[in-house]
Amino acid sequence: MLNIKDLYASVEGNQILxxxxxxxxxxxxxxxxxxxxxxxSTLSKVVAGHPQYTVDRGSIDYEMSGGVKSLIGMAxxxxxxxxxxxxxxxxxxxxxxxxSGFLRASYNAxxxxxxxxxxxxMDFDGFVREKMKILEMDDKYIDRAVNVxxxxxxxxxxxxxxxxxxxxRLALLDETDSGLDVDSxxxxxxxxxxxRNKRNxxxxxxxxxxxxxxxKPDVVHVLYQGRIVKTxxxxxxxxxxxxxxxxxIK
Amino acid sequence: xxxxxxxxxxxxxxxxxxxxxxALESLPWPSVRDDAWKxxxxxxxxxxxxxxxxxxxxxAKDIPEALKSFLSPTGINIVFYNGSYAGSVSSxxxxxxxxxxxxxxxxxxxxxxxxLFQTMNxxxxxxxxxxxxxxxxxxxxxxxxxxxxxxxLDHKSLFPRIFIRSGARSIVKIVESFFxxxxxxxxxxxxxDIQLEDRALxxxxxxFRNGKKSMHVASTRVTQKKESSFRSFQFLDxxxxxxxxxxxxxxxxxxxxxxxxxxxxxxxxxxxxHTFIEHVAPxxxxxxxxxxxxxxxxHSVFHGRVYVHKDAQQTNSYQLNKNLLLSRDARVDTKPxxxxxxxxxxxxxxxxxxxxxxxxxxxxxxxxxxxDEAVRMLVKGFIDDVVSRVKDDTLRSELVxxxx
Ligand SMILES: Nc1ncnc2c1ncn2[C@@H]1O[C@H](COP(=O)(O)OP(=O)(O)OP(=O)(O)O)[C@@H](O)[C@H]1O
Ligand SMILES: [Mg+2]
Numbered sequence: 001m002l003n004i005k006d007l008y009a010s011v012e013g014n015q016i017l018x019x020x021x022x023x024x025x026x027x028x029x030x031x032x033x034x035x036x037x038x039x040x041s042t043l044s045k046v047v048a049g050h051p052q053y054t055v056d057r058g059s060i061d062y063e064m065s066g067g068v069k070s071l072i073g074m075a076x077x078x079x080x081x082x083x084x085x086x087x088x089x090x091x092x093x094x095x096x097x098x099x100s101g102f103l104r105a106s107y108n109a110x111x112x113x114x115x116x117x118x119x120x121x122m123d124f125d126g127f128v129r130e131k132m133k134i135l136e137m138d139d140k141y142i143d144r145a146v147n148v149x150x151x152x153x154x155x156x157x158x159x160x161x162x163x164x165x166x167x168x169r170l171a172l173l174d175e176t177d178s179g180l181d182v183d184s185x186x187x188x189x190x191x192x193x194x195x196r197n198k199r200n201x202x203x204x205x206x207x208x209x210x211x212x213x214x215x216k217p218d219v220v221h222v223l224y225q226g227r228i229v230k231t232x233x234x235x236x237x238x239x240x241x242x243x244x245x246x247x248x249i250k
Numbered sequence: 251x252x253x254x255x256x257x258x259x260x261x262x263x264x265x266x267x268x269x270x271x272x273a274l275e276s277l278p279w280p281s282v283r284d285d286a287w288k289x290x291x292x293x294x295x296x297x298x299x300x301x302x303x304x305x306x307x308x309x310a311k312d313i314p315e316a317l318k319s320f321l322s323p324t325g326i327n328i329v330f331y332n333g334s335y336a337g338s339v340s341s342x343x344x345x346x347x348x349x350x351x352x353x354x355x356x357x358x359x360x361x362x363x364x365x366l367f368q369t370m371n372x373x374x375x376x377x378x379x380x381x382x383x384x385x386x387x388x389x390x391x392x393x394x395x396x397x398x399x400x401x402x403l404d405h406k407s408l409f410p411r412i413f414i415r416s417g418a419r420s421i422v423k424i425v426e427s428f429f430x431x432x433x434x435x436x437x438x439x440x441x442x443d444i445q446l447e448d449r450a451l452x453x454x455x456x457x458f459r460n461g462k463k464s465m466h467v468a469s470t471r472v473t474q475k476k477e478s479s480f481r482s483f484q485f486l487d488x489x490x491x492x493x494x495x496x497x498x499x500x501x502x503x504x505x506x507x508x509x510x511x512x513x514x515x516x517x518x519x520x521x522x523x524h525t526f527i528e529h530v531a532p533x534x535x536x537x538x539x540x541x542x543x544x545x546x547x548x549h550s551v552f553h554g555r556v557y558v559h560k561d562a563q564q565t566n567s568y569q570l571n572k573n574l575l576l577s578r579d580a581r582v583d584t585k586p587x588x589x590x591x592x593x594x595x596x597x598x599x600x601x602x603x604x605x606x607x608x609x610x611x612x613x614x615x616x617x618x619x620x621x622d623e624a625v626r627m628l629v630k631g632f633i634d635d636v637v638s639r640v641k642d643d644t645l646r647s648e649l650v651x652x653x654x
Contacts, residue, residue, distance in 0.1 A: 048616050052608070076615035077624075085616070092613040096631025096638075105627065106617035113618070145631070162617060 007058035018226035034223035049076035081113035083169030087159035094146040152179035189214030263299035300407035310338035346387035375411035385417035403434040433461035446478035476502030484511035488519025500534040515548030522551035535566035544580035569599040
């Protein structure tokens with residue numbers, strides 16, 4: 001589904017990703033761990049198409065509606081409509097834009113792209129409320145401006161709500177667990193698991209193996225200084241939790 | 251550049267009809283060297299001739315259709331067409347609200363604070379219009395004060411003068427709109443005076459839409475007695491010159507004021523809002539949010555002054571000015587100013603000028619929303635955020651209708 005080869009990417013002249021390769025197939029969950037500043041968020045932004053980041057070398061290929069295409073140079077909204085979803089490490093507050101209208105604009109933009117019928121506000125309201133139930137979110141959030149006056153944990157939950165609404169093919173979850181209390185993490189993980197199936201894939205960025213008890217990965221990678229330095233099964237997360245990164249870096 | 255009012259062409263053109271203007275001859279004509287007029291250049295106003303409109307007894311047939319369709323069918327309307335009172339489309343009698351003319355002698359007795367344009371208004375206004383809301387009167391309908399003009403106002407000047415007195419415990423919603431069709435080149439010097447008695451509640455919306463060629467200097471003065479509550483929203487879409495002075499005096503203990511506004515400018519629009527909140531009595535609060543959204547080569551000025559007197563203990567005062575620049579050629583001058591002479595107060599102020607936020611745009615795009623649509627959403631969000639300060643639903647939808 002996603003094939004990244006020898007990727008070099010930079011932001012404001014700083015080379016952050018230095019020869020990263022990663023291949024994700026439909027039905028798989030990949031976890032990415034790694035020390036602070038190693039380039040995990042950078043990778044997620046590059047895949048989502050942040051205009052500030054430039055790809056200097058390498059390729060990012062993605063299997064989409066018209067076959068395998070390169071994501072390089074593709075507008076972020078096109079990637080999103082083709083099923084790429086980024087749950088932000090730091091979700092952005094958008095004052096004045098109500099969550100309900102935002103979710104519907106988003107959902108309908110994706111529908112239009114695929115030639116599907118848009119949902120009217122009434123139907124959509126019911127649809128969103130169903131999704132909110134899965135995430136045990138209070139109805140009041142829907143009337144607030146996007147992420148404004150949301151607590152840190154509520155923002156993370158709101159990211160997964162958007163994921164549930166858009167039902168992406170490839171979801172990148174950037175530290176969705178940080179800032180969540182134990183119970184919230186279970187709820188969010190449950191929400192993510194209900195979306196998991198054979199046709200989609202997930203890349204879960206985390207610092208803690210705890211999350212991986214709930215969202216079981218098929219593969220665990222360690223990212224260090226812009227490259228993947230180790231790839232193994234779920235047991236790698238346990239080992240990192242116990243021993244840190246030193247043994248992998250040296 | 252002439253330094254005295256008497257030396258300007260404007261003076262000569264007005265003096266022909268208003269001989270008593272001579273008394274103002276030696277008042278200084280503001281220049282950009284004056285702090286209060288630093289960003290609003292009045293030289294083109296001083297150098298232009300604007301003859302005063304002659305007041306007419308309007309008949310129903312004189313009222314243009316466009317004006318009629320502008321009026322709210324459900325509200326109470328008080329309508330002026332090119333400065334003349336349009337009785338045939340105005341609401342005549344409302345229980346608990348007296349509406350009438352104040353003769354000039356009465357108007358002249360009212361206090362003036364020596365500000366050139368306010369004094370000029372007092373001298374040149376053919377009449378003052380008084381709206382007296384009785385104590386305990388609660389009116390659900392919106393009171394619309396409509397100053398509607400058209401091309402007949404070309405090269406003419408207008409001096410609207412409105413006094414509103416809201417009695418103790420009365421509750422009213424008022425919209426005062428200045429609207430000109432077909433962009434007349436005109437000079438409007440308006441004065442609106444609002445007095446709130448004890449526990450009165452006034453929601454007040456002002457809309458300034460006089461077109462690109464208008465020069466409008468507007469003064470709004472508000473005085474508040476004990477536990478009265480004033481909520482205002484001013485919408486300015488600019489003009490050749492648009493200067494808006496709003497002064498709110500919290501004279502009574504426990505009074506509160508929520509003072510808000512939006513400049514929505516494009517082309518070469520210019521709008522300048524000077525607000526002055528004066529905390530005289532203790533335990534009062536004021537909250538201000540002024541926003542500006544600027545495109546093309548427009549220019550927005552905000553000067554927000556908050557003055558807390560020595561005896562005004564336990565004052566709460568917040569002020570924020572936010573500016574969104576959509577173009578590199580747009581310009582903002584903002585100056586929040588706090589003067590506090592009491593020691594037990596909570597006050598804060600701030601100003602921000604910025605472009606469309608790239609992170610917000612990216613966030614929306616990652617949700618499938620196209621960039622131009624995302625820009626529209628963010629602009630609308632920026633506006634809605636301040637418009638939502640108008641709490642009354644009908645008043646807010648009226649405002650949205652007028653500015654949309
Ligand atoms: N916009 C930017 N401008 C300059 N440097 C940046 C920018 N964004 C990221 N960086 C740098 O890139 C490096 C990688 O950052 P990134 O956010 O990808 O790390 P991370 O692995 O997600 O870290 P964390 O675990 O703390 O979230 C860091 O050194 C960071 O300072
Ligand atoms: Mg990160």
